[in-house]
Amino acid sequence: MATYYEKLGASTVREVVDRFYAVILDDVDLKPYFDGIDMPRLKRHLVMLLCSVLGGPEAYEGRDLADAHRGMGITEEHYARVGEILVTVLRDDHGADDDLIQHVTTVLGQVRGSIVEKPAEAAG
Numbered sequence: 791m792a793t794y795y796e797k798l799g800a801s802t803v804r805e806v807v808d809r810f811y812a813v814i815l816d817d818v819d820l821k822p823y824f825d826g827i828d829m830p831r832l833k834r835h836l837v838m839l840l841c842s843v844l845g846g847p848e849a850y851e852g853r854d855l856a857d858a859h860r861g862m863g864i865t866e867e868h869y870a871r872v873g874e875i876l877v878t879v880l881r882d883d884h885g886a887d888d889d890l891i892q893h894v895t896t897v898l899g900q901v902r903g904s905i906v907e908k909p910a911e912a913a914g
């Protein structure tokens with residue numbers, strides 16, 4: 791059976807990552823996190839990560855996600871927004887099917903705890 795990676799294709803993954811960061815850098819709340827960041831390197835690492843999450847042969851050679859995001863004070867809300875951007879780009883711009891979206895959503899749930907440092911305030 792074809793992996794998600796085979797269905798989508800490596801060049802599509804690169805397009806997804808390009809578009810993903812373009813949308814993020816266009817968001818006034820998210821942009822400041824990326825000030826001074828080496829974007830080509832960041833893109834390369836996210837492409838590797840996404841390829842391996844989707845079942846491709848690339849090994850992820852970036853930093854551990856908790857180490858990479860430590861001290862940024864990423865909020866629950868910003869994490870959710872970034873996750874939505876990724877899902878929207880995959881689904882609406884690149885026609886990813888429900889199975890693939892479900893898989894990515896599951897992984898986003900799994901890594902959330904390593905990236906979010908400021909959980910949403912409890913209501914009330």
Ligand code: HEM
Nearest residue numbers: 823824827832835836839852853858864868869872873905
């Ligand atoms: C949604 C899930 C996320 C994934 C899968 C993800 C993935 C990654 C990856 C693979 C890297 C590169 C690590 C390395 O340098 O080796 C990275 C770095 C980074 N991420 Fe994320 N990220 C996520 C969410 C976020 C959010 C919500 C923000 C901020 C709003 C963010 C901001 C950054 C920044 C600024 C860096 C660069 C760190 C540096 O180079 O010093 N990320 N992320």
